[in-house]
Amino acid sequence: MSQFKSQFMNIMTERGFYNQCTNEDGFDTYLYQCEKEGKPAVGYLGSDPTGDSLHVGHIVPLMMMRWFQKCGHKPLTLVGGATARIGDPSGKDKLRPFLSEEVLEHNVKGLKKSFSKFLKFGDGATDAVMVDNWDWFKDINYLGFLRDVGTYYTVNRMLTMDSVKTRLEREQPMSFLEFNYMLLQGYDFCELYLKYGCRAQIAGSDQWGNITSGTELGRRRHDVELFGFTSPIITDSAGKKMGKSEGNAVWINDDKLPAYDYYQYFRNIGDAEVGKCLRIFTDLPIDEIRRLESLKDQEINEAKKILAFEATKICRGETEAKAAQDTAVSLFEQGTAGGDLPSVRISGDIGVLDAFLQLGFVASKGEARRLIKQGGLKINNQTVCDENRIISAADFIDGQVKLSQGKKKHGLLKK
16 A cells, blocks of 8 residues: 555655655655656755766766656756865765865766766756766855855754764864865755755765755745755665675776676675565665565575676666676586686786786785685686786687686786
């Protein structure tokens, strides 16, 4: 039985996306009226361009926006060209490093690429639009901003925000620059309301303070109710935040991470996380997900394969997902080295430490030496025992050498 009137809210609840909402009934009614009238609601998801790709940890709110669009609504993706110059203090222990104009421009293009994998951009009524808050902040008058916006905020209230309170409790310095961040994000929300009729911000739960900064500014300055809707932070059964793989981010963009590695991240999800990940990271119908998550013992591996394929299909396309799947089958089920594994080309002989370093499987030669002592590195399925081992022409089989770190990480050296 449906809990809400709107399709979007029911999907969010059923699939485990719903964490917190500024006004549950109000947001549900707003969405329902839009759905009934065939007029898209407008919501936004923001991300500061501090990197040139999003990663798996960003996918939860991104998938929420994907469902928002599927329900007939219009997503705005905001890149913080201005706020990236300050740095969001939420969850941070210190001031973020400043980025050059060239790096910011490069990163904005990378984020557009990440967003485009999950959302349809264009000129249609429900097509996503990408905006940059640098467009309205670059010429803003500081005294005017303080007068027009600063008067609606009290320091008393700002000090209660988690992003501020946590830093102060730890006695870690917080610059006045960072202290301003919530004012800027609140101003963003109101600008998007004025320019696009945007009344919803969708984000992870760590953004709650910044979101309510915007909803309060909308109410006080423009006499409008804006809505905030957040997802929970997704963790594994051990309580660790999902999105990291052996200390490395699982990147969305293909120039940052091969499709095979992306596929393998989901293929290696713990048994207890399969149902949760199917709900959040795939578009599969909920009845099919219930069937898959009920599988036991060895059968759960079939559910993991479907999860990995479906998640990779959304992010990298069906062709890449199929290639990653075929590589995994040939590697693990048929015992051959698939051609879609991460690879590097070499021109001559190479030392084993350099080989694993170039492939990106280790961060340093010291880490490679440690793994060799633990028996964790292999060449053509043979454990490496000598850190001075040279990989030469004799090691090549059909023009390639298979390198493995542990049981799940594999790559190729090619001539």
